[in-house]
Amino acid sequence: MSPEGKTLLNVVVLGLGFMVMFTAFGTCGNIEQTVIKSFNSTEFHGSGYTSMAIIYAVFSASNLIAPSVIAVVGPQLSLFFSGLLYSAYIAVFIHPYTWSFYTLSVLLGIGAAVLWTAQGNLLTINSKDSTIGRNSGIFWALMQFSLFFGNLYIYLAWHNKSHITDKDRQTVFITLTVISLVGNFLFFLIQRPDPEPAPSDASESLLPTEISDSCDVIPSQTRGSQALEAFKRSIQLAMTKEMLLLSIPFAYSGLELTFYSGVYGTCLGAMTQFGEGAKGLIGLSGILIGVGEILGGGVFGIMDKCNRYGRNPVVFLGLVTHIVAFYLIFLNIASDAPVAPEEGTQMQAFIKPSVTVALICSFLLGLGDSCFNTQLISIVGFLFRDDSAPAFAVFKFVQSITAAIAFFYSNYLLLHWQLLIMVLVGFMGTGTFFLVEWAVMSARRDSDYDSI
Template sequence: MGPEGKTLLNIIILGFGFMFMFTAFQTCGNIEQTVIKSFNSTEFHGSGYTSMAIIYGVFSASNLIAPSVVAVIGPQLSMFFSGLVYSGYIAMFIHPYTWSFYTASVVVGIAAAILWTAQGNLLTINSTDATIGRNSGIFWALLQFSLFFGNMYIYFAWHGHVHISDEDRQTVFISLTVISLVGSFLFFLIQKPDPEATPSEASESLLQTESTERASIVKALQLSVTKEMLLLSISIAYTGLELTFYSGVYGTCIGAMTQFGEDAKSLIGLSGIFIGLGEILGGGVFGMLNKCNRFGRNPVVLLGLITHFVAFYLIFLNIASDAPIAPEEGTHLQAYITPSVEVALLCSFLLGLGDSCFNTQLLSIVGFMFREDNGLPGVTWCACLPQSITAALAFFYSNYLLLHWQLLIMVVVGFLGTLSFLVAEWVVVSSRRDTDYDSI
């Protein structure tokens, strides 16, 4: 197998590993607030929203140390051990205690920073300028199959269940734990790319020296304050807000709608499936479009904004305002139209499609801008930090804010984030043209 074939296989294995891991973890995040409301124990006082806020808050802080960990033990082992921590968090739901719930949340936040730093490192050292867009799209599409399979299981397992029993919960989380472990062990199949496939000899040699730990942190701090990265940080921050909404809040809203009948709980799984379909379609189509970058990344990002705005408006009309914070028995309020399952699932699809528009283009532009530097694990820190901070904030305020206020926040930040991306893309394209001109 040639160098390009080996690197493509590495990307596919990476995608499948994340697909198994996040089949478990994203399904867990989608249902945990609903599960916790149904958990019959006077000793447990946890909140799924608070847990996810802790995860993303610790994730934000841990991004400072994650490059050092990846530089010392390598991306492969970093992802494996992080995967084991994810599995432990999921297994905790088999019989949760408040102390173990929040302790596991803190540890997963640290593991998440290491996992995604290692992922960004592996993605870029297995890519070239010509293949970074394709590889980003392949990875993103495979990752989003996790939404499809995990939530399909939830839909059939909970069909017709008005209340989630202890047996229901334990069966689901034992299965998800096993699935997560499979993903972790898949990372051992990734092979080291040939030297000619890596971004530069300087990056490769630096990774093999003792100075890597310090260099990666310094480089990450330098890149985080560049003009392009500061512009992109608003777009990245928006992805944190909408990630919170589609991965934790929207499913809880659907499950709380008593007007959807006795299938409301199983509709959480069906909603996740439609989000996954949107993500897979967008990851496949828009990732591949980067190979034919005739019109640039801006049209895809604009499509993502329009798609999300349509989804937000329909959700505003269809879902009751108190649905995110409704008790176990659900909400009896009605929004502005008669609640429709079909409209709710259409919005799920649009949320996934819009999210893939933003994320495929952000992965592409960050990898493109910092091509030579992305062999350093610290570079992923730049992209992770704004998203993790806003995701933590969004999960925190989801405990308190009604639905329409959450939608308004996303509309404002999404609009500003899109404008900043358009400017960043223009700056990147202009600088590349100047570089090409100077080299003539």
């Protein structure tokens, strides 16, 4: 197999591993608040929103040490061991206790930081400047198939159910735990890329250390010094002009991640106007979010080769798509739906609630999210190719801290306030992304001119 064929295969395997694992975890996150409301036990006093807030808060802080872990253990083993924490978190719901629920929330936050930094690292070292956009799209589309499979199962299993029994919960979460474990073992199929020609300058000499596994012996650096250097580099990158500008779209991606992955499904399940099938709509909504994600990731990955206008048009499309979705949700869903009790909301929306409109909004949320995330992954991998692990750690640090804040305020804020926050941050994030992308395109034109 050619070197380029091997790296493309690695990207596909990486995407498949995330697809299988997040079939389990994404479905878990989408339904956990609804499941907890239906859990009949005086021993359990947990909140799905609070758990997610803890996960993303710890995730954010742990991104500072994630590059150090990867420098010592290697990206492949980092994926596997952090994936085991995802499986353990899902397994907690088979019979949840408050202490185990929140303990695993903390541990999962640490594992998530390592997992996503390792993912960005592996994606970058298996890509070139000319293929990073394509590979980002392929990975994102494959991973988002997870929303389709997991939520299809939920829709079929919970259709026309107004209450989730203990047996329903246990069956779902045993199945999801097994699925997540399968995804973890797929990471061992990733092969080491063939070495590139000897680098011509000192900065490129950092690349081989990124793909070293835990058994390599590196004469010039101890693993301890590698870990310290990775930590210091993360701090330095966070202070660069490009990262400071990109931090706002990073933050927006965290806010809308919270909304589509946890809040919106809960809102649909709380709408008594949708009838007895409201709980089943959580799964159907997740499927359509996944369809939007897959379509966006696939199309933007294919378009990357022929896109003369850079990443800005895709990000602008994402903003417009989300604004339309937010406006329709504002009209169609009762404002107290995110915080309604288990029996649902009795408030009226601005229009007669429509299942069709609600599901169209699900698709638009997924499509818009794919617009932002594929382009953010692409621009970070392009700008910081030689420092991919620290750069993706900064990306995930900002994204996860805003997600944690959003999950926290989702316990208290009515729907229209949550939508307003996302609209304001979305506009600002799109503007700052444009500034960075224009600088990239200007530098590329200058480089092409100098080479003539």
